[in-house]
Amino acid sequence: MTITLSGISKRFGDFTAVHPLDLTIPEGSFFALLGASGCGKTTTLRMIAGLEEPTAGSILLGDDDITRLPPHKRPVNTVFQNYALFPHLDVAENVAFGLRRRGVRSVRKQVEEMLELVQLGAMARRKPRQLSGGQQQRVALARALINRPRVLLLDEPLGALDLKLRRQMQLELKRIQTEVGITFVHVTHDQEEAMTMADSVAVMYQGRVEQLGPPAELYENPRSTFVANFLGTSNLIEAEVLPPEEGTSAGTDAGIRVKTAGADASASAGAGTGTGTGSGAGAGAGSGAGAGVGGDGEAALRLPSARCAVEGAEAGTKVLVGVRPEKISLTHADEAGTVPAGHNRLTGRITDASYLGVSWQYLVETPACPELTVYAQNVERDDRLVPGARVVLHWRPSHTFALDAAQDAAAGEEAL
Numbered sequence: 001m002t003i004t005l006s007g008i009s010k011r012f013g014d015f016t017a018v019h020p021l022d023l024t025i026p027e028g029s030f031f032a033l034l035g036a037s038g039c040g041k042t043t044t045l046r047m048i049a050g051l052e053e054p055t056a057g058s059i060l061l062g063d064d065d066i067t068r069l070p071p072h073k074r075p076v077n078t079v080f081q082n083y084a085l086f087p088h089l090d091v092a093e094n095v096a097f098g099l100r101r102r103g104v105r106s107v108r109k110q111v112e113e114m115l116e117l118v119q120l121g122a123m124a125r126r127k128p129r130q131l132s133g134g135q136q137q138r139v140a141l142a143r144a145l146i147n148r149p150r151v152l153l154l155d156e157p158l159g160a161l162d163l164k165l166r167r168q169m170q171l172e173l174k175r176i177q178t179e180v181g182i183t184f185v186h187v188t189h190d191q192e193e194a195m196t197m198a199d200s201v202a203v204m205y206q207g208r209v210e211q212l213g214p215p216a217e218l219y220e221n222p223r224s225t226f227v228a229n230f231l232g233t234s235n236l237i238e239a240e241v242l243p244p245e246e247g248t249s250a251g252t253d254a255g256i257r258v259k260t261a262g263a264d265a266s267a268s269a270g271a272g273t274g275t276g277t278g279s280g281a282g283a284g285a286g287s288g289a290g291a292g293v294g295g296d297g298e299a300a301l302r303l304p305s306a307r308c309a310v311e312g313a314e315a316g317t318k319v320l321v322g323v324r325p326e327k328i329s330l331t332h333a334d335e336a337g338t339v340p341a342g343h344n345r346l347t348g349r350i351t352d353a354s355y356l357g358v359s360w361q362y363l364v365e366t367p368a369c370p371e372l373t374v375y376a377q378n379v380e381r382d383d384r385l386v387p388g389a390r391v392v393l394h395w396r397p398s399h400t401f402a403l404d405a406a407q408d409a410a411a412g413e414e415a416l
């Protein structure tokens with residue numbers, strides 16, 4: 001059932017926990033509210049559950065306005081982090097609880113179905129203390145789902161589990177949601193958890209939704225520094241928008257060129273024969289984004305216009321140019337001629353190389369940015385890539401984004 005929040009807000013005294021918020025959560029979707037502690041995500045969830053009264057705004061479930069309905073009259077169930085099973089009841093009776101309370105006599109079949117769904121059929125007669133954390137969480141899930149809610153709210157449901165179990169349960173929850181097909185609204189501060197499970201993620205920051213969209217869109221095309229840093233890692237480089245190139249006809253999108261300190265102008269456009277070494281995930285190639293060096297010989301980076309989050313950016317506008325560490329390729333300076341034509345490129349010096357097993361992480365000092373992070377898959381490593389080595393960093397213009405430079409470049413970096 002579609003949930004529509006219109007202008008919903010919450011104040012506690014003078015403090016605004018949730019600023020007026022408009023949000024549509026489509027029927028049957030797995031929707032995540034993601035943000036650091038204190039950003040207002042739990043308050044938003046509690047307003048949907050009816051556990052917190054909004055200061056203003058309305059909540060619709062389908063066409064029904066439920067803003068003033070008490071929690072037990074809403075077709076909504078919540079699973080909390082501390083799932084508080086009844087210790088004296090066995091698994092089956094814990095799951096049957098909601099039905100019994102409503103006076104349903106024959107519960108056996110439904111309980112069996114639910115235990116099947118959460119793969120606990122064999123544990124029906126165990127007491128909660130005889131279960132692992134993950135199994136207990138599944139019982140809590142079955143106990144909520146047996147009431148056939150139209151919407152299931154999950155408040156950090158995996159927070160008490162260790163990392164490995166949490167990963168397993170993420171996949172499990174996703175499977176269960178797909179199987180039952182009802183709307184799940186999931187609150188978490190764990191970006192990986194949100195990205196793994198949700199169809200749509202609303203990233204919240206200081207009581208507001210910063211950006212909303214499918215995980216890949218948020219990751220590939222962040223629109224604020226908070227989203228760029230909170231979801232994974234981003235390199236953000238100070239830059240300034242350059243005037244359009246001569247010969248660009250109006251109406252065609254030639255992309256945006258920006259100037260940074262030290263973008264590599266030494267490589268002539270057209271050097272190399274590269275077939276594109278950038279990782280291919282996500283972002284489609286932007287139209288017209290071409291060579292990394294401006295026609296007038298000025299050092300420049302390029303990006304597609306659609307990936308610039310600054311409205312009406314014109315020559316002289318200050319921006320932060322972003323690129324994800326795994327999109328960057330490192331080439332030893334001696335092989336600079338092999339860098340594919342049209343790639344954005346910077347020259348620099350490796351200051352650190354760390355072996356992470358699945359990949360190598362390099363830190364590179366460049367005139368444009370004192371520390372750029374690069375992840376390279378752990379295959380066929382060039383053993384010249386050691387601290388001190390001169391390198392060319394290069395990546396596709398279509399993997400580049402630009403953000404408003406007026407923001408704090410470090411927003412979201414340390415947020416938990």
Ligand SMILES: Nc1ncnc2c1ncn2[C@@H]1O[C@H](COP(=O)(O)OP(=O)(O)OP(=O)(O)O)[C@@H](O)[C@H]1O
Pocket residue numbers: 012015017035036037038039040041042043044189
């Ligand atoms: N009953 C209350 N009275 C006063 N302030 C409150 C109350 N409940 C929440 N807040 C404040 O509102 C803000 C948002 O809280 P909320 O619980 O929604 O955050 P959150 O993003 O879910 O954080 P966490 O992950 O830590 O639970 C916080 O600064 C919190 O201190």
